[in-house]
Amino acid sequence: MAKVLIQFAHPTLSKSSIQKTLETYCRKVKGVTFNDLYEYYPDLYIDVKREQKLLSQHDIIIFQHPFYWYSSPPILKQWQDLVLEYNWAYGPEGNALAGKQMLNAISCGGGREAYKETGYNRFPVTQFLLPFNQTAHLCKMEYLPPFVVHETYNMSEDMINSYGENYARVLQSLVNEEFQPIHYQDVEYINELTPVPSFSH
Amino acid sequence: MQQTFFFQAMIYLAAAVIMVPIAKRLGLGSVLGYLVAGIIIGPACLKFIGTEGQDIMHFAEFGVVMMLFVIGLELEPSRLWRMRKNIAGLGGLQVGLTSIVVAGLAILFQVGWKEAIALGMIVAMSSTAIVMQTLDEKGWLKTVAGQSSFAVLLFQDLAIIPMLALFPLLADHLPAGEAHGASHETLVSGLPAWIQAIVVLSSVAVVIVTGKYLLRPVFRLMAKTGMREMFTATALLLVVGIAVLMTSVGLSPALGAFVAGVVLANSEYRHELESSIDPFKGLLLGLFFISVGTSIDFPLIMSKPLTVLGLVTGFMVIKMAVLFGLGKTFEVRNAQNFIFSFGLCQIGEFAFVLLSFSAQQGVLTKETTDTMMAVVAISMALTPLVMMLNEKLILPGLCSMADGTEVQKVSDVEEEDNPVIIAGYGHFGNTIGRFLRANNVTATVLDNDSDNVDFLRRMGLKVYYGDATRYELLEIAGANKAQIIIIAISDEEKRLEMIETIKKHFPNLYILVRSTNRNDAYDLMNAGMMHIYRETFDTSLRVGIDALKLLGHRAHEATRSAKTFFIHDERTLKHLSSIRNEQEYVNAVREHIEELELIMQADRDATDIRSLGGWDRKAEVEEGVEKG
Numbered sequence: 001m002a003k004v005l006i007q008f009a010h011p012t013l014s015k016s017s018i019q020k021t022l023e024t025y026c027r028k029v030k031g032v033t034f035n036d037l038y039e040y041y042p043d044l045y046i047d048v049k050r051e052q053k054l055l056s057q058h059d060i061i062i063f064q065h066p067f068y069w070y071s072s073p074p075i076l077k078q079w080q081d082l083v084l085e086y087n088w089a090y091g092p093e094g095n096a097l098a099g100k101q102m103l104n105a106i107s108c109g110g111g112r113e114a115y116k117e118t119g120y121n122r123f124p125v126t127q128f129l130l131p132f133n134q135t136a137h138l139c140k141m142e143y144l145p146p147f148v149v150h151e152t153y154n155m156s157e158d159m160i161n162s163y164g165e166n167y168a169r170v171l172q173s174l175v176n177e178e179f180q181p182i183h184y185q186d187v188e189y190i191n192e193l194t195p196v197p198s199f200s201h
Numbered sequence: 202m203q204q205t206f207f208f209q210a211m212i213y214l215a216a217a218v219i220m221v222p223i224a225k226r227l228g229l230g231s232v233l234g235y236l237v238a239g240i241i242i243g244p245a246c247l248k249f250i251g252t253e254g255q256d257i258m259h260f261a262e263f264g265v266v267m268m269l270f271v272i273g274l275e276l277e278p279s280r281l282w283r284m285r286k287n288i289a290g291l292g293g294l295q296v297g298l299t300s301i302v303v304a305g306l307a308i309l310f311q312v313g314w315k316e317a318i319a320l321g322m323i324v325a326m327s328s329t330a331i332v333m334q335t336l337d338e339k340g341w342l343k344t345v346a347g348q349s350s351f352a353v354l355l356f357q358d359l360a361i362i363p364m365l366a367l368f369p370l371l372a373d374h375l376p377a378g379e380a381h382g383a384s385h386e387t388l389v390s391g392l393p394a395w396i397q398a399i400v401v402l403s404s405v406a407v408v409i410v411t412g413k414y415l416l417r418p419v420f421r422l423m424a425k426t427g428m429r430e431m432f433t434a435t436a437l438l439l440v441v442g443i444a445v446l447m448t449s450v451g452l453s454p455a456l457g458a459f460v461a462g463v464v465l466a467n468s469e470y471r472h473e474l475e476s477s478i479d480p481f482k483g484l485l486l487g488l489f490f491i492s493v494g495t496s497i498d499f500p501l502i503m504s505k506p507l508t509v510l511g512l513v514t515g516f517m518v519i520k521m522a523v524l525f526g527l528g529k530t531f532e533v534r535n536a537q538n539f540i541f542s543f544g545l546c547q548i549g550e551f552a553f554v555l556l557s558f559s560a561q562q563g564v565l566t567k568e569t570t571d572t573m574m575a576v577v578a579i580s581m582a583l584t585p586l587v588m589m590l591n592e593k594l595i596l597p598g599l600c601s602m603a604d605g606t607e608v609q610k611v612s613d614v615e616e617e618d619n620p621v622i623i624a625g626y627g628h629f630g631n632t633i634g635r636f637l638r639a640n641n642v643t644a645t646v647l648d649n650d651s652d653n654v655d656f657l658r659r660m661g662l663k664v665y666y667g668d669a670t671r672y673e674l675l676e677i678a679g680a681n682k683a684q685i686i687i688i689a690i691s692d693e694e695k696r697l698e699m700i701e702t703i704k705k706h707f708p709n710l711y712i713l714v715r716s717t718n719r720n721d722a723y724d725l726m727n728a729g730m731m732h733i734y735r736e737t738f739d740t741s742l743r744v745g746i747d748a749l750k751l752l753g754h755r756a757h758e759a760t761r762s763a764k765t766f767f768i769h770d771e772r773t774l775k776h777l778s779s780i781r782n783e784q785e786y787v788n789a790v791r792e793h794i795e796e797l798e799l800i801m802q803a804d805r806d807a808t809d810i811r812s813l814g815g816w817d818r819k820a821e822v823e824e825g826v827e828k829g
Contacts, residue, residue: 043764045761045764045768
């Protein structure tokens with residue numbers, strides 16, 4: 001059993017339906033801790049000690065957030081700047097996070113097509129997430145494929161719920177340690193490892 | 202027999218039910234309504250009630266006892282102690298000077314010196330019942346005039362004991378009745394003086410000890426039965442018991458009840474007791490005022506109208522002048538001084554007691570006492586009119602009172618079911634209210650400053666007048682349905698009172714409470730409060746941030762430093778509040794100051810990891826490690 005920590009960052013959750021649904025689904029999964037950063041630190045004043053303690057207590061760290069300007073909302077950057085201390089998270093004696101896993105769970109407005117060389121965003125999502133990827137690497141963590149929800153505008157209620165279901169299954173599998181390193185090589189998004197039958201695509 | 206009783210009860214109640222609302226509607230106050238009701242049903246007018254009105258008056262005087270019990274409940278010993286200067290000084294001088302002036306004038310009018318002294322003392326008494334009831338109705342009890350009036354009345358209550366002892370020495374005429382009137386026969390009257398003194402003192406001690414140690418478990422037991430009437434019965438038993446004890450040793454029952462009230466003022470059952478006794482108190486006082494009305498002897502007045510009216514006017518003017526002079530000396534401000542001196546200028550119900558006693562003792566002749574009875578009753582009946590004249594004619598000229606034309610109601614809250622109640626809508630509360638409104642959250646607002654309420658209403662806000670510490674008011678304001686109550690009133694004691702009431706009756710409400718300073722915050726924490734907001738703390742820090750900025754510090758660093766300071770200070774506060782021992786407290790404060798210095802020092806040196814977190818790059822640079 002792996003312990004999963006969701007570092008959730010959404011400045012206007014009351015106005016987002018997909019993230020609210022994801023939140024509802026993930027809160028139901030046993031073994032998952034949901035850390036609502038904007039709720040704890042409304043003024044971005046982060047309690048570094050509390051955050052480091054939380055990290056130590058978990059095996060898999062998920063940054064769940066909307067994909068703003070090809071990155072995360074600012075609190076996550078602030079969080080990285082302050083919490084990932086030298087000789088704690090990285091550096092010669094910084095082994096606190098060594099061996100843990102990390103991934104992003106994001107929702108973006110653009111479709112998957114837009115995140116191609118030919119699309120208007122020109123690069124795949126995974127490339128935009130490279131800073132997270134490298135941060136994980138510097139902190140001696142394994143970076144997993146992201147969980148991505150595309151085309152969040154005008155998504156039907158059913159579709160939103162399917163993504164919720166999908167997310168919950170991913171989380172459950174992570175908790176149960178069902179995925180092997182070999183699985184990750186075959187997929188771009190972690191969603192693809194636990195497809196939901198009702199998906200239309 | 203039963204029929205006569207019910208018939209009488211019906212007459213009294215009907216008179217009150219008809220007259221009091223009329224009087225109130227006319228802005229005359231309830232006291233005058235009761236008095237007029239008494240005159241109408243009395244021998245002078247409809248003749249429903251004959252001379253038995255006198256007996257009823259004695260019975261109804263018990264309302265005064267209850268009133269003093271309730272007043273005592275609202276007066277914690279520490280506050281009573283703070284009033285000691287006013288009680289002894291203002292009260293003592295009022296009784297002394299009035300007695301001397303009246304006695305002196307009486308001697309000038311060829312009255313014997315002994316009679317003159319007796320008259321002086323009788324006239325010095327004012328009416329606790331009328332004055333307190335009127336002040337309460339107008340919401341003036343907490344004003345300077347209210348507090349001063351109360352101090353004087355309390356001293357008069359005390360003074361009646363030595364007066365009763367002194368009167369037999371003034372006897373000049375043959376006693377009209379027995380040497381000791383039946384109503385003043387006490388258990389101890391046959392004993393030597395020193396034993397009497399011991400008995401009197403020990404019975405007061407009994408009241409205090411009982412109130413302090415015995416009553417709380419009893420009330421807890423009664424409260425556990427869950428039967429409200431048992432609680433009421435216990436409360437009544439308490440007051441009646443004290444009255445019996447006090448009367449049997451020759452003390453004023455009102456005084457005993459007052460002492461018991463003060464002793465119980467700190468107990469958690471204070472508000473329950475108050476609301477149990479209140480209705481009885483109100484009805485009995487009403488009955489008392491009615492019987493004063495019925496006792497006015499109109500034939501006697503008609504037989505010598507000039508003498509009676511002359512005496513009434515003379516006494517009232519003398520009392521008023523003495524009071525006004527004293528008010529000036531004791532720094533009661535102008536308008537307040539008018540309320541004070543006009544309010545206390547009547548001769549009070551204790552005069553009836555003293556008059557009948559002096560008739561029995563042969564101090565005064567029957568003719569004098571009869572005339573005086575009429576004078577006293579008329580002066581009491583005139584009080585509400587005098588106070589109203591003061592309010593309509595004099596106060597508006599001085600204009601430092603609320604517009605005196607409007608008789609304030611106890612509360613005017615309608616049923617509300619907003620999620621938030623804000624108590625206190627001064628500078629503190631109204632910012633909260635405006636902010637909530639801007640976010641479409643509606644709040645029920647309570648404020649006990651009538652001027653403020655008027656003003657805010659004119660601005661179109663839904664603000665209600667009333668004392669937010671009252672259980673009934675909170676209930677009407679929707680405390681059962683609301684989720685949050687914000688206590689933004691400025692009075693620290695009132696806030697604690699309110700918390701007590703809310704915790705007891707509305708445990709589901711989140712309480713957010715304003716606090717004045719650290720010390721006040723400790724009290725609130727000890728009262729179990731989780732959400733405490735020191736009214737100047739955030740602002741001071743903002744000033745600090747701006748000061749740093751003007752000195753050239755980076756804005757963000759100054760802001761973060763202030764936040765560190767804020768969190769640290771809140772944590773210290775919580776720790777210190779749990780410490781009661783004084784020496785331990787001093788040590789802890791010293792420790793925290795040192796810790797704070799350390800933290801602030803660390804903030805200044807840019808090396809502090811705590812405040813910089815991962816922003817600290819010094820070690821990285823030294824070791825040549827690359828990040829980003």
